Amino acid sequence: MSETSRPPLSHADWWRTAVIYQVYVRSFADSNGDGVGDLDGVRARLPYLRSLGVDGLWLNPFYPSPQHDHGYDVVDYRDVHPDYGTLASFDRLIQDAHRLDLKVIVDVVPNHCSIEHPWFREALAAGPGSPERARFHFADGEGDEPPNNWRSIFGGSAWQRVPDGQWYLHTFATEQPDFNWRHPDVEAAFEDVLRFWLDRGVDGLRIDVAHGLHKAEGLPDHEHADCDEVTGDPVNPHAWNQPEVHDVWRSWRAITEEYSQATGRERVLVGEVGLLDTEQLARYQRPDELHQTFFFEFLRAEWDDRSLYDVIDRGLETIAGSGSSVAWVLNNHDMPRSVTRYAGGAPGAGPGDLELGRARARAAAMLMLALPGSAYLYQGEELGLPEVTDLPDHVLTDPMFHRTGGVRRGRDGCRVPLPWRAEHDSFGFSPDGGSGTTWLPQPEWFAEHAADLLLGDGDSMLHLYREALALRHRIPALTSGTGELRWLPAEPGVLAFTRGDGFACAVNCSSRPVVNPIDGTLLLASDPEAGEKLPPNSAVWTLLPDGA
Structure with a gap:
């Protein structure tokens, strides 16, 4: 499907089936040669996103910030950091995105601000x-x-x-003081922030730490705070998931509904909710609260059929059961990249078996894009980028690394600037003649993953994503959101299911070849050898015969 033939998501509830591309602005594309990505760089690459086949983009924070936590320490929620451009830069970006029928979601950080606020x-x-x-x-x-x-x-x-x-x-870095959401000034200020960006035409907001905000009255001790200096505390019941936080999302939902009705364009709220209990997670997506929350269980699932089956079923039963749709995620700016996770690698510990990791990541992408709901891609996953696991200590910027004395390597390895052109300085991240130095160093092997090189390789990860997204738009069972998932019998190690009347997906999570459990016309395969048999760690999409 050509970039101009993809139907736009102009219908109501577009978010239910959308594929959104996460843009980490600082590392996406640099327009002025200073080695730092910016909004004009994003704008120049919008045709690439359109041709990839995504329905929109989510921009990580680009606000004025001293960058103690990569922009999540905000000084001014209604402006643009000079490194990234100006409000006029943002306005041009959103105009061009809408001209290409791409939605734009911006990040908002309501739990905390910068010490320079x-x-x-x-x-x-x-x-x-x-x-x-x-x-x-x-x-x-x-x-x-x-x-x-x-x-x-x-x-x-x-x-x-x-x-x-x-x-x-400060539940995060020292430089990020938590707001007191029981104070009326805080609630009023963020409603103004919400309206500011909605007035500028954004299609939605991604909400950082949406389960935070309110803290328990009296700030009591945590009875089980037995973690040490380096592990952090993600489950403190007094700091997270207080009942009052749901009132905030009802208020914000009312504001987005107001804009949706006034403009005829549905505006959405997507929450980062770091809860392990899916029943609690689903409560954030009731019809009068957030539209969606990221389903991180899918990202954290082990590569085996039982784990994936349980996670998928749990997501569909709880999240979809709340009246929302599941927002599936394989990668983001906070986690090691899927190629490396599936390879058994880790930051500071080495890359692992990258051939294995690539095979699994290809199959996992096809699985994710075949599931009911929406999907959020993280920049570079379509290029098959592994984590950069060997960044030298002196270039690391993540406060997680510095606050733990280096015990936790942090998240810099998934944030290295993207490679666009194999034979250019900074692999095309910056224009030729720029500084030649990117804010995080790119390894030489990034050339193998440059977008221009992969576009010329019909078997590349980039082509797999483009073909899968094009099919997703063409197959009614996938694009309409009405094709419910029905599991099919399969041998151990294999997942197989249908969507609607004519589409099926099978995934071999095992280390052995297996017989393809689905009989039909092969639409797409993660491994070129797939057919009557599925190679290890592979996936296929199949068009079923009438009546199957």
Whole structure:
């Protein structure tokens, strides 16, 4: 299917089946040669995204920030960091994206801000007991001990002491103070932020740490805070998933509904909700709250048929059962890339068996794109990029690395600037004649994954994604959202299912060839040897005969 023949997602509920491409702006494309990606770089690559076949893009934070946590420490929620451009740059990007029938989702970070945010500067200056401090969580400790035993996600205590003796709460980096969402100023300010970007034409907002925001009254100790200085604390029941947070999403949903009705374009809210209980996760997607939340269980699942079957069934039963649709994810800016995960590699520990990882990642992509719901791709996964596991310590920028004394390598390895052209400086990330230095160094082997090289290889990962996305738009059972999944009998190690009346998918998760359990016309295969038999770690899409 050509880039101009893909039907736009103009219908209501477009988000239910959309494929959205996550753009980590700093590492996507550099337009001015300074080695840092920017909004004009994204704009120049919109035709690439259109030809890839995605329905829209999600932009990671591009707001003014001192970059202590890669832009998730925000100084001004209604402007653009000079490294990334200007508000005019953003306006041009969204106009061009809409001209290409691409939706645009922007990131918003409501749990915390930067220590350089005007409110926090005012709070430090105003002193204990002041109204300015009430917008955050300032508290007295006991002697030299912090107010409670909460731990930071990035390691260490979740409290930082200020010169006058009080402490402030930061569930992430020290430079990211948590807002007090029980203060009316905070709620009102973020409703203004929401309207600011909706007025500029965005199609939705991705919400960082959407299960955070409210903290338990009195900030009590966590009874099971037995993690050490480096493991973080992702399950503190007093810091996460408080009942009041659902009131925030009802309020925000009402605002998006207002814009949807006024403009005839549905605006959506997509939440990052880091809960392990899918029943609790589903509550965030009730009809009057968030439209979707990322289903991270799929990303975390082991590569075996039983694990994948259980995760898929659980997602469909709980998330879809809430009236929403599942937002499947294989990669994002916080996790090692799927090729490396499936290869048994890890940051700082080596790449693993990359041939195995690539085979599994190809099959997993086909599985994800065949499931009911939407899918979120992370930039570079269509290029088959592995994690850069051997970045030298002196270039690492992730606060997770620095706060744990290097015990946790952090997330820089999945954020290395993309390779666009194999034979150019910085592999085409920056224009020729630029600085020649990217903000994180690109390894030489990135040339093998450059987009221009892969476009000329019909067996590449890029072609697999393009063909799968084109088929996804053409096959009614996949694009309409009405094709329910029905599992088919298959031998151990194999997943097989149908969608609607005419489409089927089979995945061989085992290390041995197996007989293809589906009889029909082969549409697409992750392995060129697939046919009557499925090679190890492969997947196929099949068009079923009438009446099958």
